[in-house]
Amino acid sequence: MTEAAPRSYIVTGAARGMGAAAVQLLHARGFNVLAVDREAETLNTSLAGLSDGPGAAVGVAADVSSDTDVQRFVSAAVDLWGGVDGIFNIAGIGVQHYVALAEVDTRDYDEMMAVNTRSVFLSMKYVLPLLVARGGGTIVNTASHLGWHAAPTFSSYTASKHALIGLTKAVALEYGAQNIRANVVSPSAMDTRMGEEAAIGINPAVPALGWKLLADQSANGRVGRAEETAAAGVWLLVDAPEHISGIVLPVDGAQSAK
Amino acid sequence: MSESTKNIIVTGAARGMGAAAVAQLAHRSVNVLAVDIDPAALEEVKANLKDAPGQVEIAVADVSDEGAVQSYVARAVELWGGLDGIFQVAGIGGPEFVPLADVPVDSYDRVMRVNARSMFLGMKYALPHLVSRGGGVIVNTGSHLAWHAAPTFAIYTASKHAVVGLTKAVALEYGMQNVRANLICPSAMDTRMGQETATGIDEANPEIGWQILRSQAANGRVARADEAAAAGVWLLLDAPEHISGIIIPVDSAQSAK
Numbered sequence: 001m002t003e004a005a006p007r008s009y010i011v012t013g014a015a016r017g018m019g020a021a022a023v024q025l026l027h028a029r030g031f032n033v034l035a036v037d038r039e040a041e042t043l044n045t046s047l048a049g050l051s052d053g054p055g056a057a058v059g060v061a062a063d064v065s066s067d068t069d070v071q072r073f074v075s076a077a078v079d080l081w082g083g084v085d086g087i088f089n090i091a092g093i094g095v096q097h098y099v100a101l102a103e104v105d106t107r108d109y110d111e112m113m114a115v116n117t118r119s120v121f122l123s124m125k126y127v128l129p130l131l132v133a134r135g136g137g138t139i140v141n142t143a144s145h146l147g148w149h150a151a152p153t154f155s156s157y158t159a160s161k162h163a164l165i166g167l168t169k170a171v172a173l174e175y176g177a178q179n180i181r182a183n184v185v186s187p188s189a190m191d192t193r194m195g196e197e198a199a200i201g202i203n204p205a206v207p208a209l210g211w212k213l214l215a216d217q218s219a220n221g222r223v224g225r226a227e228e229t230a231a232a233g234v235w236l237l238v239d240a241p242e243h244i245s246g247i248v249l250p251v252d253g254a255q256s257a258k
Numbered sequence: 259m260s261e262s263t264k265n266i267i268v269t270g271a272a273r274g275m276g277a278a279a280v281a282q283l284a285h286r287s288v289n290v291l292a293v294d295i296d297p298a299a300l301e302e303v304k305a306n307l308k309d310a311p312g313q314v315e316i317a318v319a320d321v322s323d324e325g326a327v328q329s330y331v332a333r334a335v336e337l338w339g340g341l342d343g344i345f346q347v348a349g350i351g352g353p354e355f356v357p358l359a360d361v362p363v364d365s366y367d368r369v370m371r372v373n374a375r376s377m378f379l380g381m382k383y384a385l386p387h388l389v390s391r392g393g394g395v396i397v398n399t400g401s402h403l404a405w406h407a408a409p410t411f412a413i414y415t416a417s418k419h420a421v422v423g424l425t426k427a428v429a430l431e432y433g434m435q436n437v438r439a440n441l442i443c444p445s446a447m448d449t450r451m452g453q454e455t456a457t458g459i460d461e462a463n464p465e466i467g468w469q470i471l472r473s474q475a476a477n478g479r480v481a482r483a484d485e486a487a488a489a490g491v492w493l494l495l496d497a498p499e500h501i502s503g504i505i506i507p508v509d510s511a512q513s514a515k
Binding site: 173219232235239241258 | 425426427429430431432433434436444445475476477478479481482484485486488489492496497498500501502503504506507508509510511512513515
């Protein structure tokens, strides 16, 4: 008998942390996954660790802030599988230097907005026509607690994630009638490389104190696990009711309830 | 097998979103105590699920009454020896669609009791059982009007805003005891309350009311009761532990506006 082709998803920031966890979850569900990251070697190592499954997991090295790179990886998915059913944008960077706004280097600001925000604009721009052509699909973008709150010395990061939420909500409203849903997962600090950077940024002398401060924000006294945020995103991407769109889904141990 | 069986209370279980939640949970092999004020409709829910893998028991209760809440919580614990979660769906709309100065005080008291006091009581009496079990999940039902407002809905809006406040506070207070508390916020649904709202918007021509409700959503329709229920069931059974104190809108981007 002929089986329906598995669904196909793009995941960015796929080499480690939350992105690698998302690839693993989607691959384990039998989907095709195009795994995008700018670190080719780490990406390939991560993909090599996946067990065999019915779906393909294909790595593409790309800079998500580059227009041509984004067009290239979206085209790759079309070449491989004839289209995509959704995209999970996870790629992003944390604060380069923990300083107040007047001390933020303008090049750092530009890099932040390019990697965290422009990337999401570009990937939605090029994926949306494919989703429309397929009769619908899902977009999940990754913000942060700072996508809807703020913290000192995080100004450009906070701005980049706020902007991402604005883009996502607008797309949810613009493409809802075409059966496209766009949502945001919003993790607090996670047990990832970016979490480590934040802990060091908070207390360069004793990062353990930085970690404690991050964990203390949560009602359960710990930071988020990368696979928890990935799982919430996969739910939005694959399982959530159709009427869920334009929302921010925090994975933050009640931090935003404060 | 019985060790992994979960026991969950659902209020407002006789119809609409509550009945959908009971069905989804029972089909996931969860034991459900279905609570509602309407005995006949409750019996029907139970009868329809007699072949489901989870056991469905019923309790007739006014969820705004302290003694009744104590009784239904005690009943669940008696039946199954413990409690893993509660999904509070029971609530009322209206009753009148008028500006605040015209709202009868009795209506104010009734809506605040049924929509907010009920949630306080359900959590108050369920929490000790969740804590003694080593953790558990609370899901309460808000509304789009739990974090937005609309004219002629002042009291309903206040009651649902109060639910958000209670839920977030519980998430913060009981997080260290592994209790999570979250909120589902549906927009208008294809339920009896949806019908009441459509009629409230345009009494002469409820279809106009439905059109207005549908036009709020990016996909041009109202929510289905089973969609709002499914989001709640995900929170109860499947969501990562780090998800607590949050609002999940089921509103096709209405709140993105």
